[in-house]
Structures are given as structure tokens and as C-alpha cells.
Amino acid sequence: MPHLPQTDRSGKPIGPDALGSTTAPLLESPYCRRCRRGVSIRINGLGVVTYQHANKRGDNGDHDPEPVPVTEIPDPIIECDFCSAPDAAWIYRCANQFSEHRRVTTRVVSVSDYRSRHAAARVRRTDTEHAVTQAWGERWPACHGCADLIEARDLYGLIRRVVDALPAKLTRGKHLVRVRGELHATYSEVFDTLAPGRGRIIPGHPLGIWPGTETTS
Numbered sequence: 001m002p003h004l005p006q007t008d009r010s011g012k013p014i015g016p017d018a019l020g021s022t023t024a025p026l027l028e029s030p031y032c033r034r035c036r037r038g039v040s041i042r043i044n045g046l047g048v049v050t051y052q053h054a055n056k057r058g059d060n061g062d063h064d065p066e067p068v069p070v071t072e073i074p075d076p077i078i079e080c081d082f083c084s085a086p087d088a089a090w091i092y093r094c095a096n097q098f099s100e101h102r103r104v105t106t107r108v109v110s111v112s113d114y115r116s117r118h119a120a121a122r123v124r125r126t127d128t129e130h131a132v133t134q135a136w137g138e139r140w141p142a143c144h145g146c147a148d149l150i151e152a153r154d155l156y157g158l159i160r161r162v163v164d165a166l167p168a169k170l171t172r173g174k175h176l177v178r179v180r181g182e183l184h185a186t187y188s189e190v191f192d193t194l195a196p197g198r199g200r201i202i203p204g205h206p207l208g209i210w211p212g213t214e215t216t217s
């Protein structure tokens, strides 16, 4: 499940209480039964939980996800949550993070500006409303390259690596500053709440073999 920045993301982690009236149980680490890939969890303003393929484009391809726990899929395709490499080797645990996505409802431009400039009128005020909350989950699979940077607690090295792996349209021009800021906020929280140790992902153990245990957790 790649944790990629969203274009409408506020960049501000919010607490689970922001889920409001959500009562539906959330699947931990959901994967799609059909394509064996990670699925991300989104909760809209009414508390309705939806699942979406966690790919770079954010679309669902040719099918809607059929989310099931990863342990129910014989051979899941586990991508690095950081750089999206297809061969996650380790799994880290940290506090669950939620991020709020806001939707623009009103853009206010000045009348004179609009008359003279039309579409190029400067926006004087932008109103947004809560659109959806995304749950990132507690488990973060990582490839060898990202895991090395996590072990070294190299926050900026990790951000650089992930930015380099992102599609160019997400990091072009002014997007780059915002993306870096969002990754910094998300990964700082990951580093701050990282549980000790890490699990080794091997076939048959998608949740990792953790030190001192013989089974998945």
C-alpha cells in the first residue's frame, strides 16, 4: 500500500476521533482478492468506509477492490509503502495515522479582478470542507533500500529516495515543496512512533517474522 501524497491532502495528521460516527470495523492491512495488491481505506464525511487500490494513479483499474485481510491471500504483492518498489522485505510498526482530505467548495475572487482577468483572477479566499479521511494503518512494509534509511533514522535520505521514485507530475515545479512537506510530516510521525524491531517478510508470512516469535503477528 504505497502511502503517497494526495493532491488535496492538508498535510496535517489528525487523530482517530476525527472519524466521528464511524462504526464499521476497519480491515487491517487489506489487500484485493482479485489482483493481490494493497488497498487503502478511506472514510468520507458521513463515516462511510470505502476501499481503493493503493496505486500511484489512485484509480481502480478494471475492477473494484475486493478487500480481504492480507493473510487470506496466498501470494500477495507487497509493495514498499515508502517508494512503492514491488519487493517489500521488512515490515515496521508505528502508530496509526489518519490524514484529512479537504475539498474546495468556494473560491472567492474580487469582482474587478474577475472582469479584467477572468480565469486568471487571483483567489482571495478558498473555503474547503472535510471530504474524506484516509487511514494509513500501523504496518509499513519497506524494501531493502528504504529499510536501510529507516534503520539509520535518515529522515531526509528517505524523503529524497521517495521523491525520486514518484511520478514526475507529482514533483514538478511547485508541487515538489508541498510533497516534501507532506512526506516530512508523515515520516516524522512514523519515526517518532516506530515500535522496536522489524518483521522479515517471507513467502507465507505477509505480516513478517518478528524477532523472538516464530509466527506472524
Ligand SMILES: [Zn+2]
Residues within 6 Å of the ligand: 032, 033, 034, 035, 036, 037, 053, 063, 064, 065, 066
Ligand atoms: Zn484489485
Ligand SMILES: [Zn+2]
Residues within 6 Å of the ligand: 080, 081, 082, 083, 084, 085, 142, 143, 144, 145, 146, 147
Ligand atoms: Zn522502498
